């Protein structure tokens with residue numbers, strides 16, 4: 001099989017591949033490195049050599065046969081991209097940024113600082129094909145490693161690329177905004193990576209879909225109806241995983257800071273303490289002093305699981321998200337639904353949580369993600385925070401917890417066949433300890 005490549009390019013002994021990155025977040029290349037086992041098999045099978053991939057510490061390129069470019073091209077990159085094109089026999093656009101412009105192009109519409117940048121004569125970024133001829137496209141944000149393997153295998157076997165041509169000129173549709181005060185989808189920012197659609201279907205809600213065809217394609221709800229009409233359960237996963245903040249959930253940061261300034265108190269979930277400590281690289285005992293530094297007069301740690309009555313029989317949704325899920329997706333189980341553990345808080349209290357759906361019950365609510373970003377923006381020196389003794393972690397109730405879509409589905413089916421005891425449902429992949437309000441993405445696929 002290698003012979004086909006060799007017959008066409010007799011001057012090379014091994015097919016040499018080089019990765020480059022321009023206006024990008026580098027997510028595509030990180031995904032490739034994270035899933036390197038898939039590539040490694042291909043390299044071995046066809047004797048392919050990677051001669052440039054800084055993430056792997058490889059920078060030995062003098063010559064290469066295949067250049068794989070991640071990211072949009074800014075005016076600073078044009079000459080370098082042209083040089084790469086001259087040297088490479090095949091040039092592949094990797095991921096939505098290289099393919100469509102992606103994150104770098106958003107500044108044209110949304111970047112305040114972008115105006116200054118443009119005045120200086122720079123361009124913020126254009127898709128790769130607008131600067132040089134592109135031979136193949138690997139789509140996705142981040143790009144699909146399987147698709148990259150297919151493209152490279154085709155080059156190795158046939159010495160050409162046939163199947164991965166650009167199918168259409170993409171034209172961003174900017175006129176649709178769905179905003180119900182809890183979730184906001186702005187199609188003008190969307191790069192049509194499809195993550196939100198996949199995640200929403202993973203948790204059985206199937207709210208989001210693609211509409212229109214070809215260059216007019218957008219991500220939206222069916223017939224652009226409201227999120228709730230489309231069956232949104234308010235899990236927040238779409239917002240947590242959107243790489244460009246085209247979907248966002250209600251931001252309570254300003255209201256929370258106002259509450260802190262007025263001497264209000266903050267209640268923080270035990271799981272959120274651990275998550276914030278991990279995100280900021282501090283000890284859990286430093287999280288309370290951190291909240292006091294932000295201005296809160298009193299800090300209280302709670303664990304919603306401790307509110308569950310383990311003596312009852314039924315299905316306990318962890319939040320309003322799981323309640324909606326059962327009612328809409330598993331209606332046969334609705335009659336077994338018990339109340340979810342709802343924290344009753346007064347209006348002068350801020351809740352810090354891992355669970356985006358808790359924003360339905362209260363305001364202001366800060367997710368771990370919002371709190372961590374706020375703390376970083378305030379330039380607090382985390383290592384200098386004192387450490388406080390935390391109360392014991394073991395105030396959970398002793399109940400069965402189904403974590404993630406597969407376990408939730410199985411637990412509901414088990415309960416329906418034998419309605420005994422109590423089962424708690426947490427729909428976020430991995431459960432609420434890995435909820436969509438966290439700072440870091442939790443799914444390995446993204």
Ligand code: SF4
Nearest residue numbers: 024027095096097141
């Ligand atoms: S396509 Fe997505 S993951 Fe890849 S560089 Fe662009 S924003 Fe990052």
Ligand code: SF4
Nearest residue numbers: 200232233235236238
């Ligand atoms: S919040 Fe959850 S249910 Fe609603 S659209 Fe996003 S992923 Fe789907």
Ligand code: SF4
Nearest residue numbers: 190191193194196242
């Ligand atoms: S809204 Fe975000 S996650 Fe969904 S397709 Fe657009 S860019 Fe991707």
